[in-house]
Amino acid sequence: MSSASVAELLSRSVAAWCSGATGVTDAKRLSGGASQETWSFDITHPDGAIGAILRRAPPGYGAAPGRAAGLDAEAVLMQLAYDAGVPSPKVLHVLNAADNLGTGFIMQRVAGETIPRKILRDDEFSSARPKLARQCGKILAGIHGLPASALPQLRRMDAATEVAELQREIDNFGWPRPVFELALRWLRDNDPGPSARISLVHGDFRHGNLMIGSDGVRAVLDWELAHLGDPMEDLGWICVNSWRFGGIDKPVGGFGAYEELFAGYEAASGIQVDAARVKFWEVMGTLRWGVMCVGMMQRFRIGPDHSMERAMIGRRSSETEIDLLRLLAPRRS
Amino acid sequence: MQDEPRPDELVKAVADFLRDDIAPQISGHAGFKLRVAINALDLVTRQLTLSSESDAAELHRLTMLLGVNGSLDGLNRDLAEGIRSGNLDLDSPGLKEHLWQTTLAKLEVDQPNYAAYKREAE
Numbered sequence: 001m002s003s004a005s006v007a008e009l010l011s012r013s014v015a016a017w018c019s020g021a022t023g024v025t026d027a028k029r030l031s032g033g034a035s036q037e038t039w040s041f042d043i044t045h046p047d048g049a050i051g052a053i054l055r056r057a058p059p060g061y062g063a064a065p066g067r068a069a070g071l072d073a074e075a076v077l078m079q080l081a082y083d084a085g086v087p088s089p090k091v092l093h094v095l096n097a098a099d100n101l102g103t104g105f106i107m108q109r110v111a112g113e114t115i116p117r118k119i120l121r122d123d124e125f126s127s128a129r130p131k132l133a134r135q136c137g138k139i140l141a142g143i144h145g146l147p148a149s150a151l152p153q154l155r156r157m158d159a160a161t162e163v164a165e166l167q168r169e170i171d172n173f174g175w176p177r178p179v180f181e182l183a184l185r186w187l188r189d190n191d192p193g194p195s196a197r198i199s200l201v202h203g204d205f206r207h208g209n210l211m212i213g214s215d216g217v218r219a220v221l222d223w224e225l226a227h228l229g230d231p232m233e234d235l236g237w238i239c240v241n242s243w244r245f246g247g248i249d250k251p252v253g254g255f256g257a258y259e260e261l262f263a264g265y266e267a268a269s270g271i272q273v274d275a276a277r278v279k280f281w282e283v284m285g286t287l288r289w290g291v292m293c294v295g296m297m298q299r300f301r302i303g304p305d306h307s308m309e310r311a312m313i314g315r316r317s318s319e320t321e322i323d324l325l326r327l328l329a330p331r332r333s
Numbered sequence: 334m335q336d337e338p339r340p341d342e343l344v345k346a347v348a349d350f351l352r353d354d355i356a357p358q359i360s361g362h363a364g365f366k367l368r369v370a371i372n373a374l375d376l377v378t379r380q381l382t383l384s385s386e387s388d389a390a391e392l393h394r395l396t397m398l399l400g401v402n403g404s405l406d407g408l409n410r411d412l413a414e415g416i417r418s419g420n421l422d423l424d425s426p427g428l429k430e431h432l433w434q435t436t437l438a439k440l441e442v443d444q445p446n447y448a449a450y451k452r453e454a455e
Contacts, residue, residue, distance in 0.1 A: 176409035181416040246448045308369050318439040329429045
């Protein structure tokens, strides 16, 4: 669908739910594949323009694929998070049939930066960086504390299921992966068992999905992979080396220490962090990202997205192999 | 036997041309795509230059480790299967060092600027 027709539909939509709105300007597509799109636009309003984001599956792409929570669930989760004081964009409108825009929702646009290299290196973020790990701990405590009774229907995941899924994907590659096998073996041998505490898990809490400003984290984005499971999974995922972007001695996103993340979490939740579980999920996350890299390369081979970028991502899976060896078979103590 | 120049020389010449003469003229999304393309060509050059030696060393280690002869692909499948079944683990003589050497050789081709690789290759 062209920018002009999306803008026209958005203009009609905002008039229906945003009192005083007279139209939209600057509608532009930001990212996404065929089944899911993100658009940025400004709502024209007598009190001043309102920055907004549309996340939608266009008409005909209703069902959420595989692991995705679905856009309706994302909207509910984002609103719950916002109401609970977790930095989050306010949900302005959930799309309905009259909008003719498919399924999805419109949220407030939060200003800030998501590009890791800028966040980790630019002067603008120098005063925020030392606070980020602790802040991430606090935010995760907030997410995990959202009341189960209010949550939408979500898939339930545990470590054993996740290992079995990864095993199946590795089998489908048809290409020998001794380091991945070592990691699978380690995960089987070190599975801490079902977590006594089951909570909402964001599922993709890392650089790229955190809107960060000079004052710190301003919004948690992209709840697409939200599910129910071991809350320690989120703490492990943000420590995966792939999200440190060169800052390898600062395990939390390349900006902080484990202790800071854990302290922020414990202070906000009153619940002690299980460091062994966090390490387990860090290993799982490292392997999962490696498997995802190979999977994207395979879609380059068989799928319509025959792009260089996808092909080259296959050559990043070896990054996760060295990370796995550093975790599981370190050469120096 | 094919004539010279070798594939690595040709690919490197193309990558250098794109980097030095074309990239300065291109911006925006096309510029981003061009950088990805140059990175891909550089990777191919590294593989063409480095992999015959690293493959030979890997094959030698695998033959020692598994005690059988075979192709690089076949022995890697045997190794993967051995680790999966638990017949081989980090206590198996030579296994850990083999995985490290193999992985470092992959990174030297794939992502020589990856921070964890640079740290380990020091």
